[in-house]
Amino acid sequence: MHNIKESKVRTDGNPASALAIASQPQIDNVMKIEQGFQQQQPPSLHPFLDDPVLPVLVKRLFPPSSHARVVEELTRFGNDINGYISDLGKFVGPPTLIQYDHFGQRIDQLKTSEGWRQLKQVAAKEGMVPIAYDRANYGSLARVLMFIKTCLWTGDSHTV
Incomplete structure (x- = not known):
């Protein structure tokens, strides 16, 4: 679903900071909330007239x-x-x-x-x-x- 890329990271020469930065994935295709499932609002039925009983x-x-x-x-x-x-x-x-x-x-x-x-x-x-x-x-x-x-x-x- 997501394309995760490993990037080449320039650091200050400290191996610990290079490892921390390089281990963070970059996500290209992030899905927005509008693109996901959108549930339709149920119809507004009359509580008395549309009741079957x-x-x-x-x-x-x-x-x-x-x-x-x-x-x-x-x-x-x-x-x-x-x-x-x-x-x-x-x-x-x-x-x-x-x-x-x-x-x-x-x-x-x-x-x-x-x-x-x-x-x-x-x-x-x-x-x-x-x-x-x-x-x-x-x-x-x-x-x-x-x-x-x-x-x-x-x-x-x-x-x-």
């Missing part, structure tokens, strides 16, 4: 009175995941616990990134926790809807 499961479990509303909500949420929610991932760093300040005093401060805080707001806006208790709108299937939304969001939630 979830739409069928929703149709089977939810009654006709709430089915259309649930599909609309999950479709909108899937569009948001493919849109601005996945873009927030660029700004997410893991939360860290700062236990002591510069003077050795215990402060126990949780430091989060801006992306993490915005994803937390998304979770609140989407009602990721309270939807499980919304029996008025979804009846006994409220937790099923919460688990479906959690399943859709898992890849982009960054443990929020």
Whole structure:
């Protein structure tokens, strides 16, 4: 792959330096990163509509009175995941616990990134926790809807 050439080396006459310099190979054909294997980005599929199981499961479990509303909500949420929610991932760093300040005093401060805080707001806006208790709108299937939304969001939630 590489053409390594031994070169004639001029030295100051010291045999040790001549040996050290002569033993370093010269590489002519160095491959650049752009010339190597470039993996294609996977297609951005809709997390709900393109899933082979979830739409069928929703149709089977939810009654006709709430089915259309649930599909609309999950479709909108899937569009948001493919849109601005996945873009927030660029700004997410893991939360860290700062236990002591510069003077050795215990402060126990949780430091989060801006992306993490915005994803937390998304979770609140989407009602990721309270939807499980919304029996008025979804009846006994409220937790099923919460688990479906959690399943859709898992890849982009960054443990929020």
